Amino acid sequence: MLDIAIIGGGPAGLAAGLYAVRGGGNVRLFEELFAGGQIVKTHRIENYPGITDGPDGYALAARFEEHAAAFGLSIEYGAVSELVLDADPKRFICNGKAYEAKTVILATGASPKTLGIPGERELTGHGVSYCATCDGAFYKNRTATVIGGGDTAISDALYLAKLCSKVYVVHRRDTLRASAILADAAKQTENITFVWNSVPEAFLGEGKLCAIRIKNRVTGEVSELITDGAFVAVGVVPRTELFKGQIALSENGSVITDEKTETSVKGVFAAGDVRNTPLRQVVTACADGAIAATYALEAARVK
Numbered sequence: 044m045l046d047i048a049i050i051g052g053g054p055a056g057l058a059a060g061l062y063a064v065r066g067g068g069n070v071r072l073f074e075e076l077f078a079g080g081q082i083v084k085t086h087r088i089e090n091y092p093g094i095t096d097g098p099d100g101y102a103l104a105a106r107f108e109e110h111a112a113a114f115g116l117s118i119e120y121g122a123v124s125e126l127v128l129d130a131d132p133k134r135f136i137c138n139g140k141a142y143e144a145k146t147v148i149l150a151t152g153a154s155p156k157t158l159g160i161p162g163e164r165e166l167t168g169h170g171v172s173y174c175a176t177c178d179g180a181f182y183k184n185r186t187a188t189v190i191g192g193g194d195t196a197i198s199d200a201l202y203l204a205k206l207c208s209k210v211y212v213v214h215r216r217d218t219l220r221a222s223a224i225l226a227d228a229a230k231q232t233e234n235i236t237f238v239w240n241s242v243p244e245a246f247l248g249e250g251k252l253c254a255i256r257i258k259n260r261v262t263g264e265v266s267e268l269i270t271d272g273a274f275v276a277v278g279v280v281p282r283t284e285l286f287k288g289q290i291a292l293s294e295n296g297s298v299i300t301d302e303k304t305e306t307s308v309k310g311v312f313a314a315g316d317v318r319n320t321p322l323r324q325v326v327t328a329c330a331d332g333a334i335a336a337t338y339a340l341e342a343a344r345v346k
C-alpha cells in the first residue's frame with residue numbers, strides 16, 4: 044500500500060513528490076499525459092526565484108521531474124479512474140491496476156476556460172486555440188487575436204508579437220488584470236493593438252477562422268475583426284471531474300482546503316491550481332505541494 048498517491052504531475056504534484064520521497068514515504072505520482080501541467084504551455088518563466096535563465100515551461104517541468112526522480116519518485120503514466128476518497132485506505136484504478144493509498148494528494152490542476160460562443164467548438168484547431176506556445180508558429184507573419192486581459196492573455200500577446208505581423212488583444216474592460224510588468228511591455232509593443240471594452244460574440248469562418256464578431260460593451264457597436272488566429276485566454280477551470288461530489292468545492296469549483304492543504308475528507312490533500320487559492324503561480328503551486336506532502340506523510344505515519 045502506498046503512503047501517498049499523488050494525482051497530477053504539474054509543479055504542485057512534482058514538488059509534492061520530491062518532498063514526499065525525500066521524507067521517506069512510499070509514494071507514487073500518477074500523471075495522465077506528460078509531466079509539467081499547464082506550465083508546458085508557457086514560453087518563458089521569469090518569476091520562479093533562483094531560476095534566472097528564463098526557461099520555457101517544458102524545460103522547467105523537465106528539471107522538476109528530473110529533480111524528483113533523482114530522489115526516487117516513481118511516476119506512472121495513465122489516467123486515474125474509480126477514485127474512492129471517503130474510505131480507508133483510499134482506492135483507485137490506473138492502467139487496469141487497483142491501487143490503495145493511506146493518503147491522496149489531488150494535484151489535477153486546471154484547464155482553460157472556454158467562451159461558449161458560436162463557432163468556438165467547430166473552429167477549435169482550425170484557427171481557435173487555447174495555447175499560444177503550442178500553436179503560435181502557425182500564425183507566423185500573419186494576424187492573431189488574443190482574448191482576455193490577464194497574465195496569460197498578455198504573455199501570449201507578447202509571445203505572438205514576436206512571430207506575427209499584427210496582434211490584437213480583445214479585452215472586456217479598459218484596464219488590464221495582468222501584472223504591470225507584462226501590461227507595460229504589451230502597451231509598448233508596436234504591433235500589439237488593444238480592442239478595449241469588447242467581447243467576442245462569435246468565431247466566423249467555414250472550416251477555418253477568418254474573423255471574430257465583436258461587440259463593444261460601451262457603445263453597443265458590433266464589428267468584425269479580421270484575423271487568422273484567435274487565442275482564448277480568459278482564465279482557467281479547476282479540474283475536479285475525477286472526484287466531484289466526494290469533497291467540498293468552492294463556488295468557483297476549486298477544492299476547499301485548510302492551511303495544511305487538507306480537504307474536507309481526512310487524508311485527502313489538494314495542491315496547486317485545483318485548490319481554492321488566491322494566487323496561481325508556479326511558485327505557489329510548488330509551495331502547496333511541499334505543504335501537502337509534509338502533512339500527507341504525517342497522516343500516513345499515524346495510520
Ligand code: NAP
Pocket residue numbers: 090158190191192193194195196198214215216219220221242243276277278279321322323324
Ligand atoms: P485570469 O487572471 O482569471 O484572467 C482572465 C482574463 O479573462 C481577465 O482579464 C478577464 O476579464 C477575462 N475574462 C474572463 N472571462 C471572460 C469572458 N467570458 N469573456 C471575455 N473575457 C473574459 O486568468 P489567466 O490570465 O489565465 O491567469 C490565471 C492565473 O495564472 C492567474 O493567477 C495568473 O496570475 C496566473 N498566471 C501567471 C503568469 C505569470 O506570472 N507570468 C502567467 C500566466 C498565468 P476581467 O479582467 O474583466 O475579469
